[in-house]
Amino acid sequence: MPNSSLKHILTVEQFSADFISTILNEAAAHQKNVQAKGGSKKLDSFVSTNLFYEPSTRTSSSFAAAMYRLGGQVIGINDVAYSSVAKGETLEDTIRTLEQYSDVIVLRHPDKGAAALAASVSSVPIINAGDGTGEHPTQALLDLYTIMQEQGKIDGLTITMVGDLKHGRTVHSLSKLLNHYKVTLQFVSTEDLSMPEDVCQKLTNPMTRFTDLTSALPTSDVVYMTRIQKERFKDLDEYHAHKDDYVLSENLMRLVKKTGTIMHPLPRLNEIEQEVDNDPRAAYFRQVQYGLYVRMALLAHVLNGGER
Ligand code: ASP
Numbered sequence: 001m002p003n004s005s006l007k008h009i010l011t012v013e014q015f016s017a018d019f020i021s022t023i024l025n026e027a028a029a030h031q032k033n034v035q036a037k038g039g040s041k042k043l044d045s046f047v048s049t050n051l052f053y054e055p056s057t058r059t060s061s062s063f064a065a066a067m068y069r070l071g072g073q074v075i076g077i078n079d080v081a082y083s084s085v086a087k088g089e090t091l092e093d094t095i096r097t098l099e100q101y102s103d104v105i106v107l108r109h110p111d112k113g114a115a116a117l118a119a120s121v122s123s124v125p126i127i128n129a130g131d132g133t134g135e136h137p138t139q140a141l142l143d144l145y146t147i148m149q150e151q152g153k154i155d156g157l158t159i160t161m162v163g164d165l166k167h168g169r170t171v172h173s174l175s176k177l178l179n180h181y182k183v184t185l186q187f188v189s190t191e192d193l194s195m196p197e198d199v200c201q202k203l204t205n206p207m208t209r210f211t212d213l214t215s216a217l218p219t220s221d222v223v224y225m226t227r228i229q230k231e232r233f234k235d236l237d238e239y240h241a242h243k244d245d246y247v248l249s250e251n252l253m254r255l256v257k258k259t260g261t262i263m264h265p266l267p268r269l270n271e272i273e274q275e276v277d278n279d280p281r282a283a284y285f286r287q288v289q290y291g292l293y294v295r296m297a298l299l300a301h302v303l304n305g306g307e308r
Helices: 019-036 058-069 091-098 114-121 137-151 169-180 236-242 276-277 284-302
Strands: 047-053 073-077 104-108 128-131 158-162 184-188 208-209 222-225 261-265
Touching: 019 137, 019 169, 047 058, 047 091, 047 261, 058 073, 058 104, 058 284, 091 104, 091 114, 104 114, 114 128, 114 169, 128 137, 128 284, 137 169, 137 222, 137 261, 137 284, 158 169, 261 284
Parallel strands: 047 073, 047 104, 104 128, 158 184, 158 222, 184 208, 222 261
Antiparallel strands: none
16 A cells, blocks of 8 residues: 655645745755755665666766765665666566665656656655656756745746757756746747647746747746757657757857856756856756755655654
8 A cells, every 4th residue: 555644756746835945945954054064964874775767967866965965875776777677577566675675765767657656656755856758856846946046036037948848857847846936937949849738738827939049038037958858759860850959059148138047957968058157147067066955855854854
């Protein structure tokens, strides 16, 4: 029987306004703590498992770093090719095994809905670290924290999401999470890679669609660039036709407000020129750091702050 009192993190749709503000406040406290003394011992004696069926650099290592900086330990299965998954073990049996060793499982999987399936058989909290083209709820929280840090507020901003909005799980989660605020959304994509209808139907903020990046930049407070998701294309020629759809160049940065913020969930391929990295508005590597604090807050939350 699934244990409904467990604090799984599966979708942004489960987050209340209270939960969001608690996590953002806790993240700020963890930031201070890490910067002052490296972390705390809050999760001393807790063990997490990172179970990643898809590649990851930031999500897996920030969840590991978050656990270590809270005094906990991590079992890292960062390439399931070297686990019994390669022998054909089901996701359910893998979860039933890893829950015997760990207090929380951070799962990335190529199938939409995989985190919910894992949660349905798990006796420990499951954190969705990306389920295919579905969601990436912890990224959306760190994106929110980044916007807060960089812009000092969220209400009233114009937030522009650019690129592969069809397959990009980060923009699916972030656009829905922004329902808790009053913002204006601008979606820039080619028609065939536009934000899915099922996501749009859930959005409460006004949104405008663009196919041209230059038209959307001057009104943007936040420009959230995304990678064309190569791994989601059945036809690689189609991917190649799209891979340079939108490129934020130093030249285009002239159209962005002086107070603007450039974000990207990373990895970045061609969509932001390296020259832009030196611009103070380029916040994507600070965004990486903020992810650590948000994930510390999330781990402490699902593990009841270390209370057994
Ligand atoms: N790292 C993000 C994700 O896992 C974005 C990306 O891969 O493009 O969804």
